[in-house]
Amino acid sequence: MTRDGTLGVAVIGTGRMGSDHVRRIDEVISDARVAAVVDIDGERAKAAARRVDGCAAYTDAAAAMADDGVDAVLIASPGPAHEAALLEAFARDLPVLCEKPLTPDAASALRVVRAEARLGHRRAQVGFMRRYDARFRQLKAVLDAGVLGRPLMLHCVHRNVATGPGFTSTMTISDSVVHEIDATRWLLGQEIIAVTVLRPTPSAVAPEGLSDPQLVLFETAGGAVVDVEIFVNCGFGYQVRCEAVGEHGTARAGDDDGLYVNAAGRWGGEIPQDYVVRFADAYDREVQAWVDATRRGEVTGPSAWDGYAAAAVCEAGVCAQATGERTTVTLAPRPALYGG
Amino acid sequence: MTRDGTLGVAVIGTGRMGSDHVRRIDEVISDARVAAVVDIDGERAKAAARRVDGCAAYTDAAAAMADDGVDAVLIASPGPAHEAALLEAFARDLPVLCEKPLTPDAASALRVVRAEARLGHRRAQVGFMRRYDARFRQLKAVLDAGVLGRPLMLHCVHRNVATGPGFTSTMTISDSVVHEIDATRWLLGQEIIAVTVLRPTPSAVAPEGLSDPQLVLFETAGGAVVDVEIFVNCGFGYQVRCEAVGEHGTARAGDDDGLYVNAAGRWGGEIPQDYVVRFADAYDREVQAWVDATRRGEVTGPSAWDGYAAAAVCEAGVCAQATGERTTVTLAPRPALYGG
Amino acid sequence: MTRDGTLGVAVIGTGRMGSDHVRRIDEVISDARVAAVVDIDGERAKAAARRVDGCAAYTDAAAAMADDGVDAVLIASPGPAHEAALLEAFARDLPVLCEKPLTPDAASALRVVRAEARLGHRRAQVGFMRRYDARFRQLKAVLDAGVLGRPLMLHCVHRNVATGPGFTSTMTISDSVVHEIDATRWLLGQEIIAVTVLRPTPSAVAPEGLSDPQLVLFETAGGAVVDVEIFVNCGFGYQVRCEAVGEHGTARAGDDDGLYVNAAGRWGGEIPQDYVVRFADAYDREVQAWVDATRRGEVTGPSAWDGYAAAAVCEAGVCAQATGERTTVTLAPRPALYGG
Amino acid sequence: MTRDGTLGVAVIGTGRMGSDHVRRIDEVISDARVAAVVDIDGERAKAAARRVDGCAAYTDAAAAMADDGVDAVLIASPGPAHEAALLEAFARDLPVLCEKPLTPDAASALRVVRAEARLGHRRAQVGFMRRYDARFRQLKAVLDAGVLGRPLMLHCVHRNVATGPGFTSTMTISDSVVHEIDATRWLLGQEIIAVTVLRPTPSAVAPEGLSDPQLVLFETAGGAVVDVEIFVNCGFGYQVRCEAVGEHGTARAGDDDGLYVNAAGRWGGEIPQDYVVRFADAYDREVQAWVDATRRGEVTGPSAWDGYAAAAVCEAGVCAQATGERTTVTLAPRPALYGG
DSSP, X not given: OOSTTOEXXXXXXXXXXXXXHHHHHHHTOTTEEEEEEEOSSHHHHHHHHHTSTTOEEESOHHHHHHSTTOOEEEEOSOGGGHHHHHHHHHHTTOOEEEESOSSSSHHHHHHHHHHHHHHTSOOEEEEOGGGGOHHHHHHHHHHHTTTTOSEEXXXXXXXXXXXXXXXXXXXXXXXXXXXXXXXXXXXXXXXEEEEEEEOOSOOTTSXXXXXXXXXXXXXXXXXOEEEEEEETTOSSOOEEEEEEEESSEEEEEOSOOSOEEEETTEEEEEOOSSHHHHTHHHHHHHHHHHHHHHHTXXXXXXXXXXXXXXXXXXXXXXXXXXXXXXXXXOOOOOOGXXXX | OOSTTOEEEXXXXXXXXXXXXXXXXXXXXTTEEEEEEEOSSHHHHHHHHHTSTTOEEESOHHHHHHSTTOOEEEEOSOGGGHHHHHHHHHHTTOOEEEEXXXXXXXXXXXXXXXXXXXXXXXXXXXXXXXXXXXXXXXXXXXXXTTTTOSEEEEEEEEEOSOOOXXXXXXXXXXXXXXXXXXXXXXXXXXXXXXXXXXXXXXXXXXXXXXXXXXXXXXXXXXXXXXXXXXXXXXXXXOEEEEEEEESSEEEEEOSOOSOEEEETTEEEEEOOSSHHHHTHHHHHHHHHHHHHHHHTTOOOSSOHHXXXXXXXXXXXXXXXXXXXXXXXXXXXXXOGGGTO | OOSTTOEEEEEEOOSHHHHHHHHHHHHTOTXXXXXXXXXXXXXXXXXXXXXXXXXXEXXXXXXXXXXXXXXXXXXXXXXXXXXXXXXXXXXXXXXXXXXXXXXXXXXXXXXXXXXXXXXXXXXEEEXXXXXXXXXXXXXXXXXXXXXXXXXXXXXXXXXXXXXXXXOOHHHIIIIIIHHHHHHHHHHHOOOEEEEEEEOOSOOTTSOTTOOOSEEEEEEETTSOEEXXXXXXXXXXXXXXXXXXXXXXEEEEEOSOOSOEEXXXXXXXXXXXXXXXXXXXXXXXXXXXXXXXXXXXXOOOSSOHHHHHHHHHHHHHHHXXXXXXXXXXXXOXXXXXGGTO | OOSTTOEEEEEEOOXXXXXXXXXXXXXXXXXXXXXXXXXXXXXXXXXXXXXXXXXXXXXXXXXXXXXTTOOEEEEXXXXXXXXXXXXXHHXXXXXXXXXXXXXXXXXXXXXXXXXXXHHTSOOEEEEOGXXXXXXXXXXXXXXXXXXXXXXXXXXXXXXXXXXXXXXXXXXXXXXXXXHHHHHHHHHHOOOEEEEEEEOOSOOTTSOTTOOOSEXXXXXXXXXXXXXXXXXXXXXXXXXXXXXXXXSSEEEEEOSOOSOEEEETTEEEEEOOSSHHHHTHHHHHHHHHHHHXXXXXXXXXXXXXXXXXXXXXXXXXXXHHHHHOSOEEOOOOOOOGGGTO
């Protein structure tokens, strides 16, 4: 909390997500500034740094973390680089906001969990931004208030307009459904114990070889059942929906917000084409909440354990997808640091 | 109630509305049959009669009413022909369902009212079909149940795709807003005492010389205020909407029923293009209710008085439209037959 | 088609459904009359007959079918009595509308199918009334028109307020989900080839021993996947919803029709409490369509084969429910009469 | 733009609105800090100042504006104090965000306009926060893009749960409808030239003597017609709605956002009870936009002219309310500074 009381953040990675976070911290977020940017491509790092007053450019994450002006770290580099950056931040006892996934697999995620547990206090928050979406927060509040009674089911829908080149069936789980995995764990407060995947004949619009759409099923430790339609080439828009079914009623987040238009024989409205539009406010709230908590010396968001548990469910999901069988999820014991 | 217990109906007029009623009675309505059709064009009458088993063709309404098989009369001829047909039916004490308007002006409507009052019992029902629409009936039920407290305002919208040739600004009142006039009187159970019309610069899409859209305002005897958007060349669909504002809440009929579709970047659904589609069920219910009541020897629907009152408000509306001034409505004393 | 051209119907069974059909044919349906009612309880039969002009009372279905005034048969007796009544009607070559289920199990349903196949022409229609619901028909039309491309998934919800005494987990499949089984086969035009059932920890509101809610999954011959939430003690209302997901978009029938009300801090509307309210129009249309087709000498609705196929899927569903395993459906060869 | 590059703001008035802005600038807004607070009640000023690091307390607005740390002024004191504070800020050439109303009447507002015109450049922004609401901005964008063609009508609804003590019929115009006045001018880009007010028999729930609800009508220079339901004791929630009717379609902002809940026989959702909830984001965006523009040396929001024009329409509205007559609006010539 140096210089004028604002939080100096090192942003690691200046790709799409990293650049967006640089802009966000610079323009939107209160009480924080971009103190440093890191990219293995030095020119890209310098270009990003130039856009922000008093921002330093680095090609090495550890060097950036050693910068005097850096009070906290935001990791937005590719997944395989996360583990090293997290461990470095732990070594320096710096607070970290790490974009999802925590790491690319459960084994490495567990190493991060254990490193933080050895540290003895939480330092890492994982970027599951749905927890900061206004609608999802209302849904969580309704569930927690017990208005609907005990939750029995969740019906989830996750649709993207289209996938880019190189997107695989495995990534539908680890890149897309991972959000529903976290949302399920968060909304219900229960671990996922089994995953099943049903694969309809793929849409002719999906790239050759991609299983799309799919129906993914979770069973939770508390006996709830969750179904997820994941459809990453739906063509018509970006849509995220979640209906919780409880003993006394249901509540649904998602769908049809926005301006209501009558024109050309149709009533209705526009569907956003993109998660950046749909979740713009959620990203803003997420980073602001992290900055605020960090300045108070607290860590409040999704934990490294949440990142590890999501990774473990993803691995079971990928296995379930390949075999067509119900696949159980095995989690390591939960360290006391995370309420184990 | 001759022949096999079904009601023999003479349908007068075989234009769009008359033909539709012939089809309806023949195919949809229970316990009624088309006994006779009347058209001043004899060939058209014969053509219509040929489509129905045992149906006679006439060019003269009185002759049709004298037919042995005729138990009741449905008037769907042009407005100027209504008065004579109604008086003939009264002379024969035959039940009548008369398409709106009862007659083209208040003076002739009042003659009909007085003729029926002299008869001493109700014989005529006017075809204000909104009273038979499921949504409007729900709205009426909510108002009558007092759920919203005393009604204070109605916000009405009445939109047509486009007008045919010869449609005039006067007709926007007498042909279109007449439905809101009746709906207001029926929903609130109050007479309309004043009308004001505001005329925005017309839409470029409206035919030259037609004032379209307009905002029509009613004040009622009970102190309620009603606004009506009438827009007969809205281009995008046929829409009828009514929101009642009461002391404790509001209720709205209309809008966005039907299938909910996500496609091509939009959520929403289809708007019907036509009152025949939107009010198909209402017409069916109206005629069935008339047949059922008639067979029980009752008259239950909108009365000749309702037809007269609507005509009187229309005349005030046309005057208000021409002058731009608030125009009061003067009604003749209400005969005892109609609860006066 | 005796007496005055109307169809004389013998209604077999005068319980809740049978009485409702007697009222419907008597009051709502055009061109049909209740010629006879049958109930093994003679007093009940007489009481039902007394309410309709010229209606005879019987305790024996075969005797009623022999009545001169009877042109067609509507079976609304308990399921175990259906087979005998159907075979009797076939023997007399009488058209039949048989309430669902066709018969209580696949073996008996297959006997009915084979009997009708031997007859050489269709005589039986099964009472899957959703095919006559305006919303489901719109959904079918959109799918058939190819607007959404090939259908990939259906998301279905089927909720009842509460179950009566004696309702079992098996009945959630055979009495409730049977509607989604028929809707799936009809909407997609494909047979169901496998069923899986997931059972969350039951709602505390459900009767002891009843698995409620459940998630039922179908796989179809064309590679589509269908999920059904069946929740027969949801407490808050009767709700039926179906969203079809196609290659180019989705379309949803169900949900939130009706009057829109603002009151007491909430926007929204009322949920019907009962299928009789929700599907009143569908029952009317179903029976009218059957009467109309029958008078034309045709059979157009869901066939005995549809009844058999639904029974076979139900049996697989009950097995899947008991074992927790994916269970395949085996159908007998489809007779040529049904397009086999 | 002293101290660490953030904008030092003096907040004048520490009542409900002022305190909320102090919290907002302190916690939410990026690149600004509360440098000083002013309240004629010195204890209240000190209490407010204590909650913010490095914030000075004043009882005199001019003294606060002379504070070295003050770069800009936010006026949230009662309306009668606005003129003096605005003129003082102009004298010091300080940027001002002035809560609505600019001043309590058109004459004083015109003095402010002329003072700023003499200054030769814009310094003041008026707090019409609807221009910063996401939905209203979408509506404006759709209108500006010409999607609906030329706008012909606006249908507006403005409902509050209940009024506090001392709220008068005049205030329904000057405190409540003033928002629709600004929204109309902004959305249509046209001046309002006439006002008419219709007053239904008041709701029994409204305080004795208060005309509530009312229907307020505007006519604009471009020939559009606007109706506004103002209902400040509607009892059920805070609701703001605006439907624009254009030549090719309509678009509606408002209504039924938020979580969709099925429970207890009803579908729907919660209505916010309060403008603070409904427009929380709009206030945040408004102040952030003001801070950002100010730091760039620009003034971008609603101008003093907008404040004056709204005041002039309010005066005509109050007159129309009293007389029941259509009342024309007369505006002074628009200074060149405001595009006159």
